[in-house]
Amino acid sequence: MTTTKETVQKSVSSGLKNVDRKDGKLALAYIYVAFIAVFLGGTAGLLQVLVRSGAYELPSFLNYYQVLTVHGVLLGLVLTTFFILGFQTAAVSRTSGTFTDKQRTIGWIGFWVATIGLVAAAAMILTNEASVLYTFYAPLQAHVVFYLGLAFVIVGSWITGAAQIMRFVQWKKENKGQSSPLLSFMVVVNNFLWYVCTLGVAIEVLVQLVPWSLGLVERVDVLLSRTLFWYFGHALVYFWLLPAYMVWYVVIPKIIGGKIFSESLAKLAFMLFLILSVPVGIHHQFMEPGIDALWKFIQACLTFFVVVPSLMTAFSMFATFELRGRELGGKGVFGWFKKLPWNDSRFLLPFIGMVAFIPGGAGGIINASYQMNELVHNTIWVTGHFHLTIATAVALTYFGTAFWLIPHLNGRKLTKRANSMANCVGILWAIGMTIMSSSMHIAGLLGAPRRSAYSEYGGSEQAAEWISYQVAQAIGGSILFIAILVITGLIIYLAFFAPKGEQDFPVAEVAPGAAKVPASLENFKLWGVIMIAVIIFAYTIPIIDIINTSPVGSKGFKLW
Template sequence: MTTAIKEERVVSTQVKASVDNSAKVDKKDAKLALAHIYVAFIALFIGGLCGLLQVLVRSGQFELPFGIGYYQVLTVHGVLLGLVLTTYFILGFQTAAVSRTAGALSNGQRKLGWLGFWVMTIGTAAAAVMVLLNQASVLYTFYAPLQAHWIYYAGLALVVVGSWIVSLAQGLRFVQWKKENKGQTTPLLSYMVVVNNLMWFVATLGVAAEVLLQLLPWSMGFVERIDILLSRTLFWYFGHALVYFWLLPAYMIWYTVVPKIIGGKIFSDALARLSFILFLLLSVPVGIHHQLTEPGIDGFWKFLQVVLTLFVVVPSLMTAFSMFATFELRGRSLGSKGLFGWFKNLPWSDCRFLLPFIGMVAFIPGGAGGIVNASYQMNELIHNTIWVTGHFHLTVATAVVLTYFGAAFWLIPHLNGRKLTKRINNMANTAGILWAIGMTIMSGAMHIAGLFGAPRRSEYSTYGGSELASEWISYQIAQAVGGTILFLAILVILGVVINLLWFAPKGDQEFPVAEVAEGASKTPAILDNFKVWGVILVALIFIAYTVPIFDIINSSPLGSVGYPHLIGR
């Protein structure tokens, strides 16, 4: 009897928390979240401009002025869009999400958040200065033996440490909620934030070790040589989980926000939590699949991590099933019939839905390309070609970033007390459509050119005289056309953001969070037990990495700068 009453209380608490859409982000927390979003959109403009210059140079129709180097521009583009835009937006969105669903941060938690923000920003500024001075043109992967100024590496280390501090503030608020609501199922959105932060912390231990133990001492002259294979292995221990750090906030929006926007409900709270747990477990012990062509790593360990990588298809398919089930249930509640009758009842004119939906669609071919990248034989064809760049632009630069934009268009006015008007909504839809067109052209050309062997990261002058140049150049010109359309979309997006920040009418904009559908199964308590999942995660990491790293260290001649492990994505 007591157990039944307790379970009923848990369910009623879930419903009460989810339907309270009058709840708002605390005003002080909103300032912290907005600070992150400001930096994110500044990074979008500068990084997007550098991306435009990059594709123009690759087309062979443009030369950079004032002695600016191609790889300097490429580094700015990769670092600002791949690291700065994403990290700042994610942490800003997550701060708002925790405040909205778990309650306002305490003064101490908020101070931690601000401390983390400023540590990140100081690090970002330091790294940016070195890139602008052409002292750090090492791309966002900063592979050795390319060497940057030590301030660049120190700046990146500060960005990582700062992100830990902001994540800690969010996690402490989640723990506080659990103490205040003992025995109750945690808010789904806050739960997802904690899973993403836990994954981020575990993953960034690898890149932190690479920077602090190898790259910084090397760049400061304390050591003459470092083991390049070890540095790359530590980077990719982090690098693939970075992809999921980008992706999971988009999944948060797809699972919890989009259903509310379309007037529907979350298909299954338990299914959403399980998919996030699977991403947590499978995010880190898979990085070696980026190193399939590198000598020095035994084939068994490459095969094991390829298998673990392909298991990630499971939570992705779970998410696709959950989302389209939500769409169909909503459509049928509005009277739609037939297999795809629900499709016409979706709110296509609402930018809060349209942009994330375009992202969902883009993730289908993006995910298929990811399977190619992670597969032994198929990877041999496209390895280190511009196919991989096209894949990143479908997954991160479309599925993820368009979802971020769709969220920003309601989040910004919610945080600063303004309204998303019909005119601004139409501008946002225009930007989303331009983005879809530009990315289809640019990413499609990248994929095709990659199949012809066009190299990744190379400027026009490095392959202009090759036998295959005539095959490649037409696709490079297509990339320039697509990139130009994308930059126009960025300008429209920035116009939307500026309007929402300072010119939109004052008002209340909802932070939409959907309730769980009636009849959904009860969420098992074990999904909230992070101790269990943490132990499994650590075990998987030890299994996947202990022997490979031991072998690398044991057989290394303390790799000179000419160490032969230089081929990789």
């Protein structure tokens, strides 16, 4: 029987570096909750597309908006937040070293706080006390326990994020003068982004929605609540996206046998995301009459600046792919493309996600363009856009990562058969999402509304056109649900039944000859000040204007 000491020695001699098993348990706890959310949220998504097709009616104990809320909260908030915290815990342990007992305890406290909050919020949704959709917009009102439950999820994430930052700071103290590990650096940037953006939704929930739900105030300012939500809501998209970028920048190059193209470029891209992700939320509110057009224009411009780090990422990734493909003998303009490891699910699923992000990003530019946004605003086009960016680019990267990360953390192997099944997931997802998202985009251009169970409005001729696209959405959604069933089976297999062994946690090295990272890119104080300055510039006057013109209260009040 192999001893733990012998296992560690074999790991070292084979060039592997394992995440500490105790740290792995914390990471796995988060990841398991995330994939429970995938199954339940995916089931709710299937019910939605079937209802919209007109071919299915929900049982009497459910309503469409309850199912919509389940889908949005579980996949938009729970899957993402819990998977990210699990992955980031493992990433920091892998690249900055094992957590101390104190740091790990803090991480577990965060997990249990978030999980208790999740259970409380879920109970309210299931009892139909919180059918307020994913955005929980006022004047839709939920039970106070729903709002407090989501607040607990956020606080729990703050606590576990603090443990990750503490481990990173400890590494910096132990390795003075050295460039920080790229993966850990990225984790810290994403946590800072999360801390800043969640302040908006925390203020909305605790100052406005909780007192309103308790009956302590008669009404709330709807425009202010929406502005606070979208201060958080668009940065939330980048909180989802940056862990996928971590995998693309650091893990994928190792899987294909290449090197990180430029560590400096990667760190600069993440710092740009840090300062540009928050002050752009008003571009979701172009149709709100209470926000001055000047500030809509300013935040639209800031939104377009976010394209820059995304283009930097695309350049870096495809440069890495081409360099490695040519090393392997690829000739001609696209000969290198054939040399990439297409049979490896660790590469294939994230790559499909990267490709989906191209049309998804183009749709985002349309959403952020004032005149074009007027055409698609509040139509199912927007839902199709989300399903390309978050539900494909991000989700497939998460899935492809989980299929090797779970066996790494629990001492098992990603077998050839499991790898083949994972590739089937990627193909099914690509087919299903192409059908569903394309039909959503087309139906949106025809005027089909989002957030609605109804396929027809008054028997109009236009509604008749929508129906065929709603049926296509049901077909695509059904294919996606088949993929979700395969994912669920794979996760159970990899967690509990895959053969014992060692599965590597791929972390690429920087290409030889790459320039040294400038000290300014490691200066979180400098970039933090810039971030706060841009946020103050973008939001101070709009929020003051909203408060000054607020109808809430008998006489209202002014800040100046």
